[in-house]
Amino acid sequence: MTAADPTELYTTDVVAVGSLVADFVQSGVLVLFGEQAPEELHEFSVLHRPRVQVAGPAVGDVVVLGDVRLPVLAVGDVVAANLLQLGHLDLKADGRDVPTMPGDVCVPEGSLPAVQVGQTIRILRPAPMPAPERTTP
Amino acid sequence: MTEYRSVTVTKGRGGWGGPLTITPTDDRPLIYSVTGGGIHPVAARIAELTGGEPFDGFRSSAPFDRIAVAVIDCGGTARIGVYPMKKVLTVDVHSTSPAGPLANFITEKLFVSGVGLDDVVAL
Numbered sequence: 001m002t003a004a005d006p007t008e009l010y011t012t013d014v015v016a017v018g019s020l021v022a023d024f025v026q027s028g029v030l031v032l033f034g035e036q037a038p039e040e041l042h043e044f045s046v047l048h049r050p051r052v053q054v055a056g057p058a059v060g061d062v063v064v065l066g067d068v069r070l071p072v073l074a075v076g077d078v079v080a081a082n083l084l085q086l087g088h089l090d091l092k093a094d095g096r097d098v099p100t101m102p103g104d105v106c107v108p109e110g111s112l113p114a115v116q117v118g119q120t121i122r123i124l125r126p127a128p129m130p131a132p133e134r135t136t137p
Numbered sequence: 138m139t140e141y142r143s144v145t146v147t148k149g150r151g152g153w154g155g156p157l158t159i160t161p162t163d164d165r166p167l168i169y170s171v172t173g174g175g176i177h178p179v180a181a182r183i184a185e186l187t188g189g190e191p192f193d194g195f196r197s198s199a200p201f202d203r204i205a206v207a208v209i210d211c212g213g214t215a216r217i218g219v220y221p222m223k224k225v226l227t228v229d230v231h232s233t234s235p236a237g238p239l240a241n242f243i244t245e246k247l248f249v250s251g252v253g254l255d256d257v258v259a260l
Binding site for chain 1: 171173174194195196198201210211212213214215216219220223231232233236237238
């Protein structure tokens with residue numbers, strides 16, 4: 001028996017990467033905005049065009065950036081609204097299990113990869129483990 | 138010529154910074170809402186009390202030197218610093234304090250957070 005596929009909560013294609021994104025990633029922060037974001041936010045943002053917008057992430061979900069899979073460790077209170085309304089996400093590679101700021105999605109330290117135009121970013125919810133089959137004695 | 142009035146915006150519960158006095162002018166008439174779901178009620182309130190012009194930053198863009206105040210619903214990383222960096226008065230409806238890569242630009246004279254409708258008062 002194969003494990004059930006994960007649920008796709010959010011899928012989006014990267015359309016632009018701002019000139020300061022690499023600096024932000026260096027300091028452990030990756031900022032996403034939908035491509036309609038005002039120009040003053042472009043410099044430090046990954047701009048993207050969503051294809052699937054079901055829900056924001058929860059602890060235990062996985063953020064997939066290209067080939068890199070980041071486990072979600074903590075999620076602030078305003079994350080889901082920001083993501084679904086504005087395409088906005090703040091990934092913080094701080095390894096915390098309690099978010100510092102209400103917009104933070106915390107992932108392991110040092111885990112953020114470089115992001116390129118054309119890449120797909122996904123948020124996946126792993127399928128629950130199937131209940132173990134009962135064996136008759 | 139439009140007659141503009143002033144409001145004071147104080148920090149709400151758990152908020153930081155301010156109080157800010159906001160007075161739109163003919164050069165800077167815009168109450169610039171960079172928030173999800175259109176013009177935020179706090180921005181609408183500031184506009185109503187001051188006579189400033191509500192403006193949705195996610196629908197069209199405006200130059201910084203036209204903005205009387207930016208109203209944001211920032212979770213603490215990005216928008217929190219962008220407008221202070223450009224010396225634009227900034228009101229965050231969430232209870233954030235200076236953080237993120239742009240934290241150095243965020244001062245009590247430029248920024249106030251945790252702001253609800255009751256924290257906007259006509260002068």
